Amino acid sequence: MSVGGFEVVSVIGLGYIGLPTAAVLANRGLEVIGVDISERAVNAINEGRAHFFEPELEALVHNAVNNKKLRAVTRPEFAQAFVIAVPTPISEAKSPDLSYVKAAGASIAPVLKSGNLVILESTSPVGTIEMLAAQLSELRPDLTFPQDAGEEADILMAYCPERIIPGRMVTELVENDRIVGGMSARSVDVASKLYKTFVRGDVVATNGRTAEMVKLTENAFRDVNIAFANELSKVCDKFGVDVWEVIELANHHPRVNILQPGPGVGGHCIAVDPWFIIDAAEGQAPLMHAARNVNDSKPGYVVEKVRSLAKPGDTIACLGLAYKANTDDLRESPAVTVVERLVETNEHKVVVVEPNVETLPPHIAGLNLTRASLEEALESAQVILLLVDHDEFKELRAEQLVSKTYYDSRGVWRHLPA
Numbered sequence: 001m002s003v004g005g006f007e008v009v010s011v012i013g014l015g016y017i018g019l020p021t022a023a024v025l026a027n028r029g030l031e032v033i034g035v036d037i038s039e040r041a042v043n044a045i046n047e048g049r050a051h052f053f054e055p056e057l058e059a060l061v062h063n064a065v066n067n068k069k070l071r072a073v074t075r076p077e078f079a080q081a082f083v084i085a086v087p088t089p090i091s092e093a094k095s096p097d098l099s100y101v102k103a104a105g106a107s108i109a110p111v112l113k114s115g116n117l118v119i120l121e122s123t124s125p126v127g128t129i130e131m132l133a134a135q136l137s138e139l140r141p142d143l144t145f146p147q148d149a150g151e152e153a154d155i156l157m158a159y160c161p162e163r164i165i166p167g168r169m170v171t172e173l174v175e176n177d178r179i180v181g182g183m184s185a186r187s188v189d190v191a192s193k194l195y196k197t198f199v200r201g202d203v204v205a206t207n208g209r210t211a212e213m214v215k216l217t218e219n220a221f222r223d224v225n226i227a228f229a230n231e232l233s234k235v236c237d238k239f240g241v242d243v244w245e246v247i248e249l250a251n252h253h254p255r256v257n258i259l260q261p262g263p264g265v266g267g268h269c270i271a272v273d274p275w276f277i278i279d280a281a282e283g284q285a286p287l288m289h290a291a292r293n294v295n296d297s298k299p300g301y302v303v304e305k306v307r308s309l310a311k312p313g314d315t316i317a318c319l320g321l322a323y324k325a326n327t328d329d330l331r332e333s334p335a336v337t338v339v340e341r342l343v344e345t346n347e348h349k350v351v352v353v354e355p356n357v358e359t360l361p362p363h364i365a366g367l368n369l370t371r372a373s374l375e376e377a378l379e380s381a382q383v384i385l386l387l388v389d390h391d392e393f394k395e396l397r398a399e400q401l402v403s404k405t406y407y408d409s410r411g412v413w414r415h416l417p418a
């Protein structure tokens with residue numbers, strides 16, 4: 001069956017971005033070949049399961065696999081379009097690691113055929129789609145690419161960033177507007193047709209470099225704005241005023257909209273992507289650089305605050321480890337950094353509460369800390385540190401904290417019910 005001119009589409013990298021994309025495409029009736037180097041992921045998907053938690057995803061995967069529209073493999077096969085959604089982390093030195101994109105390029109090169117569309121979805125530094133096209137051209141000199149053959153190219157190349165948020169991925173994948181940046185007009189046109197098979201939002205056309213910069217701009221904008229709130233929280237502490245009240249009142253101004261401070265910035269995107277600009281901008285991004293430093297300094301600030309509240313030998317209960325409320329996502333989480341540093345100081349017993357994670361990853365589980373339920377932590381700890389605004393923690397009553405010293409890094413306990 002042809003959907004929007006496509007029959008067989010391959011998604012390379014079946015993680016938080018690739019699996020929902022593959023499952024949604026398959027549920028639209030396309031034949032989807034999912035490719036991942038992780039056997040664990042491939043086996044789970046072929047059993048009709050998602051290998052991580054995301055609302056609605058399990059049912060979509062189950063349905064697609066049951067209807068034989070989605071299957072997962074470890075090596076690419078022939079398809080009409082290849083959608084690459086592999087990781088693009090940063091190195092210790094804060095420069096982008098494009099090795100996964102290059103490996104994905106090398107893996108699809110042997111199965112590319114004239115007429116194929118290659119889409120990169122991974123968040124990438126400006127110029128990456130051109131780098132991928134150059135790599136593919138080198139590996140397949142028998143095919144032509146847009147950088148050499150323009151509109152006549154055998155292979156179409158597009159960069160189409162993703163902006164979905166964990167916890168609402170399946171909904172946002174369909175509802176959000178989508179930027180399609182092609183290396184030729186035909187690349188834009190054909191890639192847009194693919195996205196229009198499932199996107200209800202607008203599909204907006206541009207070139208590859210602009211699309212790459214748009215994605216980085218979105219996250220750098222968020223990072224800078226959160227840094228303002230985080231810096232404000234330190235300034236307000238100095239002046240002895242409540243930052244949450246200041247923000248609430250300042251936001252009554254019709255053109256002011258300050259975001260909420262917290263223990264830092266986490267997740268796979270906002271804490272990482274601005275570096276892709278800073279690294280390549282050769283000193284032209286001092287504001288973004290400062291914002292990164294402000295946000296990265298916040299976990300240390302929270303540690304110092306809570307240490308100043310605790311007496312030697314006190315037990316500190318840390319509520320939450322995820323980087324975001326009501327998720328199990330621990331990637332780049334500032335809450336984890338706070339816990340690690342508290343354990344490192346070795347001055348207090350540390351108890352952690354994370355209701356959304358069943359098994360803690362070894363680098364956290366191996367620390368000198370105790371895991372507890374919320375009730376146990378409230379009973380055993382003298383000091384309570386709120387790190388994540390999970391619903392369970394927001395629903396506490398004032399009487400549960402009455403005999404405790406506490407530090408609320410999210411401002412959710414300001415109006416606790418009795």
Ligand SMILES: NC(=O)c1ccc[n+]([C@@H]2O[C@H](COP(=O)([O-])OP(=O)(O)OC[C@H]3O[C@@H](n4cnc5c(N)ncnc54)[C@H](O)[C@@H]3O)[C@@H](O)[C@H]2O)c1
Pocket residue numbers: 012013014015016017018035036037038041085086087088100103104107121122123124162163164165166268269
């Ligand atoms: N997670 C998000 O919220 C989000 C949002 C927007 C953009 N992004 C971007 O999307 C990209 C993917 O992120 P993610 O969160 O899905 O990552 P992820 O780590 O959840 O998934 C990536 C998957 O790719 C697989 N993989 C790695 N190399 C491969 C290869 N050569 N061939 C096939 N599979 C390979 C891994 O095994 C993994 O399953 C990144 O660039 C990220 O920055 C993520």
